[in-house]
Amino acid sequence: MKHLLTKHWAIVLLILTLLLVSLACKFQVGAPSSTAPTTETPASDNLTAEGNLVFGPGPFNFPDTKSGLTDLASYTATLVLSFNGTEAGQPQQWSKTYIMLNTKEPAARQLTIEKTGNLSDLDTVFIAESNGASYERRGENDCIATVIEEGNSLTDQLEPIGFLNGVIGADEAGNETVNAVAANHYTFDERAYGQLIIAQSTGELWVASDGGYIVKYLLTTKGNAAYFGEGIEGTLTWDYELTGINQSVTITLPDNCPGGMVNAPLLPDASNILNMPGILTYDTATSLADAAAFYQKEIPNLGWELVGEPSLTDTHALLDYIQGDKTLTIIITSDRIKTAVNMLLGKS
Secondary structure, three states, X not given: OOEXXXXXXXXXXXXXXXXXXXXXXXXXXXXXXXXXHHHHOOOOOOOOOOOOOOOOOOOEEEOOOOOOHHHOOEEEXXXXXXXXXXXXXXXXXXXXXXXXXXXXOXXXXXXXXXXXXXXXXXXXXXXXXXXXXXXXXXXXXXXXXXEOOOXXXXXXXXXXXXXXXXXXXXXXXXXXXXXXEEEEEEEEEHHHHOOOOOEEEEEEEEEEOOOOOEEEEEEEEEEOHHHHOOOEEEEEEEEEEEEOOOOOOOOOOOOOOOOOOOOOOOOOOOEEEEEEOOEEEEEXXXXXXHHHHXXXXXXXXXXXXXXXXXXXXOXXXXXXXXXXXXXXXXXXXXXXXXXXXXXXXXXX
């Protein structure tokens, strides 16, 4: 598949996106902050375009590296980002391996980041998003869960293919089968990014013949302080692979992660609702007995199995359910003025 863009529009697109997709320009080799998830992406400074930008001579343009991914039912994306060179005259060598599992139905993502070499923070990073909740664990720290805010998906920000540059003017290099996918092969150099003066690059990418998504992408860039920043020179390598396309994906949370979002019906007059990973609470004017009867009827319809006998008194009700490796405990209390419903999701 070819993206047919005129040179004029190609230049416009590249200038608009270059600030976002040029990962290595003025790249800081030091380790990213351990407290800011977004710094897991390689940093880039603003670029100043002087004179006429020169692009690759080939006929193929692929400005959006994420193109086609949203049409896939599932996949595993792996990116190995590595550097070998010097900083202030001292040897520097490190690598980061990003592995993302993505499935559309039900929507869920899992990202792990492994690091080696001359980085101040070598903690493994685990991030997952499932059922409306986001989970994050760094090193041996506790797993933290939060509600995903609309438009603020961390895994969207850290999609491995998003770390790669789009290309302008790549050359055709035939057709091949890569990772069990029929693909069109292209080659390019630093001209594909308008970086003719500041770095030397060699790259290849394979785009699925049916679907138009990147199956494989290799890029090696050699540069000095003009490219990486003061006192830094060496070689930066990107090695990206897309595998497991439309195959079954299992998202596995660490054992110490909180439960996910509680999916259960609310009584019609629910108020003071608190819904967060592992807990759902609210108040109601419904009597304790009627609230307990409501959940005894509705929860089994969601695939939960009652464990033991319910505990029911004039002031409280306790209902325990199990579904696979998950548990759901419903605690209902009443002070004769209002009824409080508390649902706790955990693991068996």
